[in-house]
Amino acid sequence: MKVPDYALLLSGLLLAPVDASTCQTPIDHPGEPFSYVQPLNTTILSPYGHYPAGLPSPKTKGKGGWENALARAKNWTAQLTLEEKSWVATGQPGPCVGNVLPIPRLNFSGLCLQNGPQCLEQGDYSSVFVSSVSAAASWDRDLLYKRGYALATEHKAKGSHVILGPIGGPLGRSPYDGRTWEGFATDPYLTGICMEETILGMQDAGVQANAKHFIAYEQETQRNPTYAPDANATTYIQDSVSSNLDDRTLHEIYMWPFANAARARVASMMCSYNRVNGSHACQNSYLLNHLLKTELGFQGYVMSDWGATHSGVASIESGMDMTMPGGFTLYGELWTEGSFWGKNLTEAVNNGTVPIARLDDMIVRIMTPYFWLGQDTHYPSVDSSVGPLNVDSPPDTWLYPWKFTGSSNRDVRGNHSQMIRAHGAASTVLLKNERNALPLRKPRNIVIVGNDAGPVLQGASNPDEFEYGVLANSGGSGACRFSFLSTPLDAITSRARKDGAIVQHWLNNTQITGNSMPSLWNPEQPDVCLVFLKAWASEGSDRQYLELDWNGNAVVEAVVKYCGNTVVITHSAGANVLPFADHPNVTAILAAHYPGEEAGNAIADVLYGDVNPSAKLPYVIAYNESDYNAPLTTAVQTNGTYDWQSWFDEELEVGYRYFDAHDIPVRYEFGFGLSYTTFNLTNLTATTPVATNLTALPEHRPVQPGGNPTLWDTVYTLTAEVRNTGTVDGYAIPQLYVGYPDSAPAGTPPSQLRGFDKVWLAKGQTKQVTFELMRRDVSYWDVVAQDWRIPTGGFTFKAGFSSRDFRANVTAALLR
Numbered sequence: 001m002k003v004p005d006y007a008l009l010l011s012g013l014l015l016a017p018v019d020a021s022t023c024q025t026p027i028d029h030p031g032e033p034f035s036y037v038q039p040l041n042t043t044i045l046s047p048y049g050h051y052p053a054g055l056p057s058p059k060t061k062g063k064g065g066w067e068n069a070l071a072r073a074k075n076w077t078a079q080l081t082l083e084e085k086s087w088v089a090t091g092q093p094g095p096c097v098g099n100v101l102p103i104p105r106l107n108f109s110g111l112c113l114q115n116g117p118q119c120l121e122q123g124d125y126s127s128v129f130v131s132s133v134s135a136a137a138s139w140d141r142d143l144l145y146k147r148g149y150a151l152a153t154e155h156k157a158k159g160s161h162v163i164l165g166p167i168g169g170p171l172g173r174s175p176y177d178g179r180t181w182e183g184f185a186t187d188p189y190l191t192g193i194c195m196e197e198t199i200l201g202m203q204d205a206g207v208q209a210n211a212k213h214f215i216a217y218e219q220e221t222q223r224n225p226t227y228a229p230d231a232n233a234t235t236y237i238q239d240s241v242s243s244n245l246d247d248r249t250l251h252e253i254y255m256w257p258f259a260n261a262a263r264a265r266v267a268s269m270m271c272s273y274n275r276v277n278g279s280h281a282c283q284n285s286y287l288l289n290h291l292l293k294t295e296l297g298f299q300g301y302v303m304s305d306w307g308a309t310h311s312g313v314a315s316i317e318s319g320m321d322m323t324m325p326g327g328f329t330l331y332g333e334l335w336t337e338g339s340f341w342g343k344n345l346t347e348a349v350n351n352g353t354v355p356i357a358r359l360d361d362m363i364v365r366i367m368t369p370y371f372w373l374g375q376d377t378h379y380p381s382v383d384s385s386v387g388p389l390n391v392d393s394p395p396d397t398w399l400y401p402w403k404f405t406g407s408s409n410r411d412v413r414g415n416h417s418q419m420i421r422a423h424g425a426a427s428t429v430l431l432k433n434e435r436n437a438l439p440l441r442k443p444r445n446i447v448i449v450g451n452d453a454g455p456v457l458q459g460a461s462n463p464d465e466f467e468y469g470v471l472a473n474s475g476g477s478g479a480c481r482f483s484f485l486s487t488p489l490d491a492i493t494s495r496a497r498k499d500g501a502i503v504q505h506w507l508n509n510t511q512i513t514g515n516s517m518p519s520l521w522n523p524e525q526p527d528v529c530l531v532f533l534k535a536w537a538s539e540g541s542d543r544q545y546l547e548l549d550w551n552g553n554a555v556v557e558a559v560v561k562y563c564g565n566t567v568v569i570t571h572s573a574g575a576n577v578l579p580f581a582d583h584p585n586v587t588a589i590l591a592a593h594y595p596g597e598e599a600g601n602a603i604a605d606v607l608y609g610d611v612n613p614s615a616k617l618p619y620v621i622a623y624n625e626s627d628y629n630a631p632l633t634t635a636v637q638t639n640g641t642y643d644w645q646s647w648f649d650e651e652l653e654v655g656y657r658y659f660d661a662h663d664i665p666v667r668y669e670f671g672f673g674l675s676y677t678t679f680n681l682t683n684l685t686a687t688t689p690v691a692t693n694l695t696a697l698p699e700h701r702p703v704q705p706g707g708n709p710t711l712w713d714t715v716y717t718l719t720a721e722v723r724n725t726g727t728v729d730g731y732a733i734p735q736l737y738v739g740y741p742d743s744a745p746a747g748t749p750p751s752q753l754r755g756f757d758k759v760w761l762a763k764g765q766t767k768q769v770t771f772e773l774m775r776r777d778v779s780y781w782d783v784v785a786q787d788w789r790i791p792t793g794g795f796t797f798k799a800g801f802s803s804r805d806f807r808a809n810v811t812a813a814l815l816r
Contacts, residue, residue, distance in 0.1 A: 051277060054290030057319045059361045060299045062368060064265050064705040069372035070364065076371075077363045079106060082356075086345040089362050091326030093397040095387035096160065097122065097477075098306075098324045100366075101400055111370070112382050113210070113303075113324070116155055116163040117182045118473055118596065119480035122389040125411040126154050128473055128480040129420055131594035132167060132194070133574055134427035136184035136618040137673075139733045140758050141197050143423055148201025148209075150416050155207050157412035159382035161375055162208040162268065164477070166198040168257035169272065172574070172619060173218040173654055174630045176543045181573035181594055182478045185618030186655035187670065188256030189753045189777075195257045199264040206379075208369050211261035212270030213305060215287060216243035216254050219632045220542045222644045223273040224307065239641055241633055242275035245648035248745070251781035253654055255291065259776075262296040263706025267369035269298060271320060273308045278642070280315075282308045288319030297703040301365035306392070312340040313353055321362040325392060381406040389481070413483065417598055421486075424595035424602025425611040430588070430674040431578075431621070437565055437587035439609025439676060443527035446496050448505040449512060449559055451550055452532035452571055454489045456482075463536035467550060468507060470532070471571040472599040476539025484597050488532055488569070491600035495608060513554040529563035530607070531556055537573030542632055546577045546625050553579055560585035569603060571595070575619050575628075581667060591617070609676060614731035614758070616673035616802065620656050623667050629658045656803045657749035671735050671753070671802035677726030677763065681734050684799045684808035687770075688717035694814060696790050697782075698775055711776040711788055718771045720799050720808060724761035732759050734799060736771040737806070741793025741813070744780055751803060754778075771799070778814060790814055 062070030077085070084103055092099050098113030115121035119128045129151055135144055148166070155163050170177045172186035180186070184194040195211060202209040217223070219241065228235040245254070258269070269292060271282040281287060282304045292298045301321035309315055309323040323341045348354040370376060384404035387395050430438070456469030463475070470487050473480045493503045504526075506512055533552035537543055547553055548570060560566050560583050567588040570576060574593075580586050590613070595602050605611040622628055633646040653661050656670035698710035706712060722732050736755035740748045755771035778795060779788035794813045800806035 051279065051284065051286035054285040054288070054294070054319070055317060057285070057289045057317060057358060057361070058293050059357075060365045060368065063297060063299055063703075066265070066299055066368050066372050069368045072371040073364045073367035076106065076367055077360055080363065082349060083346055085359050085363050086342060086349075088366060089322050089345065089359070090339055090342040091322070091324040093326070093393035093399055094402055095382050095384070095390060095398075097164065097390065097392050098162070109381065111161045112159050113162040113164060114155060114158075114160040114386070115165075115477045116151060116160070117165040117167055117478045118594070119151070120155050120158055120160065120412075121477065121479060121481070122386040123154070123158055123412070123481060124385055124389065124409055125413060125483055126158065126481070127413045127416045127420060128482055128597040129416070130423045130427050130596045131181050131473065132165075132184050133181045133618060134424070134593040134595055135198075136190060136194050137429055137591075137593060137615040138423065138427045139190070139616050139756055140426060141193065143426060144194055144197035145201040146419065147423060148198035149205045150419060152202040152205035152207040153414070154412040154416070156205060157380055157410055158386060159380045159406075160207060161370070161379070162210055163202055164210050164212065164270070166195050166209065167212055168192075168195050168261060169213050169215055169217045169254060171218065171254060171257070171654065173648070173650075174632050175546055175575040175619065175628055176632050177218055178220045178537050178542045179476065179478075179539050181474060181537055182476075182539070186620070187618065187753050188253050190618060190756075192257040192260035196260040196264045199261055199266045203265070203267065203373060206373050206375065208267035208373060208375075210268045210270055210303060211258060211266045213272035214258055214269050214292065214302075215272060215281060216245055216250065216276050216648070217272035217274050217281070218243060219646065220540055221632055221634050225310075236641055238636075238639065238644055240274055240280070241644040241646050242278050242642070243646050243648060244277050246651060247783045248781045249648060249651045252652060255296070258292070259296055259706055262292075262298045263712065265299070265705050267300045267373070268303050268322075269300065270303050270305055271308060273305050280308070280310050282320050283311050283315040283318045285318035293319055294703070296707050297705045299365070299705055300369055301362070309340055312344055313348060315340070316345070316354055316358060316362070321365050383408060383410050385409045417484070420596050421598035421601050421605070422611075424592070424598050425605045425613075427593060427595060427615050428603060428606050428613055429591040429615040429617055430606070430613040431591055431668050431672070432581060432586070432589040433674050434587050435565075437528070437567060438607060440528060440607050442499045442501070443496075444501045445524055445526045446492065446501055446503045447526040447529040447563065448489055448492060448503060448532070449507075449529055450532035450552075450555055451507050451509045452534040453487065453505065453530070454507045455487050456485065463538070463549065466536060470599050471534035471536065471594065472596055473594050474537050474573060478539065482597055486598050486600035486602075488530070488600045488603050491604035492530065492607070495604050509550045509552075509555050513551050513558050526563055527565065529559050529566045531559055531566060531568045533568065533570050535570070535572035535576055542634070543573070546575055548572070548576055556580040556583075556586065567607070571599070575621055577623070577625055578621065578667060612676045612728055612730035613673065614675060614733060616671045616733055617668055618670070620659055620666050620670050621668040622659070623665065627659075627664055627666070629653065651747050652749055653747075657752065660750050660803065666804075669802050669804040672805070673733070673802075675726075675728075675730050675732075677724055677728040677730045679732040679761070679801065680723050680725050681799055681801065681807040682721050682723070684718060684720045684797065684810050686716065686810060686812055687719050692816060694790070694816070696792070696815060697785060697787050711779070712774050714772045715775050715778065716773040716812075716814060718773070718797055718799070718810070719768050720771075721766055722759055722761065722769055723766040724763050727763050729760070729762045732761055733757070733801065734759065734769050735801060735803075737798045737803060738773075738778060739796035739798065740780065741791045741795060743791040743793045748780060751798060753803070
């Protein structure tokens with residue numbers, strides 16, 4: 001039986017110095033900036049257990065190479081007044097999405113925080129890169145690093161100190177989540193690699209990365225509380241949705257990529273809007289202090305999502321170090337004026353409610369990455385052009401007289417469009433290719449169909465205005481401002497003219513589905529019909545269906561009646577059901593996701609064979625919407641304050657794990673993707689003997705960023721041979737999956753991704769690939785021992801080209 005939220009032990013909200021053994025919970029009083037405590041006279045526990053208080057918040061020690069920067073940050077913090085410390089931790093209106101005020105007397109110009117999963121949101125003369133889901137589909141570590149580095153160079157040139165990205169959550173528990181395209185994959189291992197490579201690229205370019213959203217943030221619906229319509233908007237009608245999950249699921253699925261982020265020495269982490277097991281993520285001391293700062297050894301600062309701060313002392317003592325945007329908003333959601341922090345934080349230190357040592361650690365955590373990345377020396381000033389583009393705090397809301405130096409409207413694009421074009425092609429997944437439909441071989445008569453093929457006619461700000469135009473980026477804080485956009489219509493027409501072909505196009509989906517199609521090409525049957533379809537997704541709302549927008553399925557049905565060689569290309573946030581996939585006249589299907597400014601040129605490169613597709617799905621495409629598990633919580637039947645509950649009852653069965661555990665047929669599995677050539681994998685072999693001294697539980701070594709270093713030790717190595725058996729040069733992406741022994745706890749998925757590579761092979765060529773498995777890769781989270789345990793018995797290692805295409809396997813026990 002589910003326990004109502006008000007009965008949960010919200011010990012993650014406890015305030016220091018309250019004794020953690022006494023179950024207490026804060027009660028917010030309207031008009032008061034901080035929380036008061038009263039006894040919670042209940043012993044009822046959530047079925048998922050409860051969180052003990054993680055108090056006090058640990059101080060950063062600058063581990064992992066930050067020691068010198070830490071010393072500088074401490075010296076700098078010691079020169080601040082109490083008021084200056086309070087405002088460094090509190091956001092203010094300004095030219096950027098998030099702003100930390102300058103302190104001129106210390107030559108500190110402040111901090112500029114900007115949205116950036118795919119671009120510099122408030123940037124003119126800047127690039128729009130491939131989306132994160134596109135980058136994940138490449139399964140290419142080098143691409144991920146270079147994309148992160150290039151994106152950060154543009155941010156830096158515009159004066160951004162912090163990029164609000166990359167995203168490890170939402171992970172994609174449900175395909176309906178509106179923000180999965182801003183993240184990477186519905187697999188923690190692949191997402192972890194994507195996070196780590198992106199962060200390394202960003203911070204090597206000198207810009208702080210911000211890993212978000214910590215944690216279990218898997219839906220947009222009711223992500224924020226519903227407030228009463230009073231003047232101060234401080235009373236909840238209903239609180240934000242609570243993600244209720246067990247300890248093992250939290251560690252093995254949702255924390256996994258954030259461990260990679262911590263290991264990459266990410267500068268900051270963003271806590272999420274939702275509650276977790278009843279407690280707001282941004283004031284949950286167990287999540288922030290114990291799991292993040294202690295278990296994962298995170299040395300940087302925890303920043304709130306915009307408006308996710310719901311208390312003063314509770315959030316401070318629970319481990320949050322910076323509140324954003326500081327209490328104001330014009331973002332479309334109702335939050336309070338002023339701030340729980342700011343002047344209230346100064347008062348709290350003066351009256352002894354918040355220890356000065358805690359505030360000092362907050363500032364040291366904020367400033368250590370600043371000095372580590374050299375942002376105090378010759379760093380570009382904020383471009384004044386970003387201010388008028390800022391919809392969160394336009395210039396008439398600024399309380400501080402911002403002064404700008406340096407040139408305005410800086411062109412920061414460089415030659416990135418060439419790289420973006422290559423990345424777009426490398427991220428396009430070929431799902432179907434029959435009768436050698438692709439690559440195109442100089443067709444003479446081409447028909448281009450669909451409202452996704454041409455130029456954007458009505459802006460790209462929301463789905464209602466986006467009927468016409470290629471969907472290369474989508475909505476919310478991840479939305480981008482295009483300086484240039486290559487459309488499929490332009491790119492294919494340009495290529496066809498070189499071949500002496502004719503191109504006819506019909507871009508109105510309503511007319512296309514009105515049975516007027518034959519008039520487009522009578523009397524000659526076209527050589528190929530290219531159908532471009534799209535699906536919108538955005539922060540702030542979840543997807544209502546998994547079909548393609550603007551009657552996409554009906555468009556395909558109209559075309560295939562008259563065209564025997566129909567190629568469908570989709571631009572979408574992720575999973576779509578594709579009922580037309582089995583139609584014999586649909587000869588090819590490509591999923592291009594959101595490929596950025598070179599959308600048209602990138603898809604033309606793949607269609608004409610200039611690029612041999614190699615991308616793989618980072619999610620599952622099911623036959624039916626009803627085949628997916630883990631539906632979002634989109635409504636509640638009651639109106640209690642805490643009635644919004646999302647029960648993660650599927651536990652570890654996220655994405656392909658669910659389909660495999662229940663042997664459910666899928667249309668296209670996780671890791672699937674075709675090429676213009678063929679590959680095979682053989683001779684999967686263990687090359688490193690199992691360590692004779694390997695223990696079930698890891699040796700406890702001093703925690704470093706990423707957690708216990710023992711978890712990152714290589715404990716098993718396998719090799720395999722991959723051969724290009726076709727007639728075209730191309731990239732193979734071999735993948736390694738692990739099946740745990742029967743001794744692993746119930747609910748362990750039958751296969752889990754634990755390795756991959758991207759290998760260039762000329763036709764007929766064979767190469768050896770190596771999969772190095774770390775201790776974490778072959779362990780499960782033991783909820784009793786509270787540690788990672790290697791199970792006894794034989795593991796099954798399976799290698800191939802998708803989660804259901806295994807070409808070789810080997811079984812071995814790791815423990816003697």
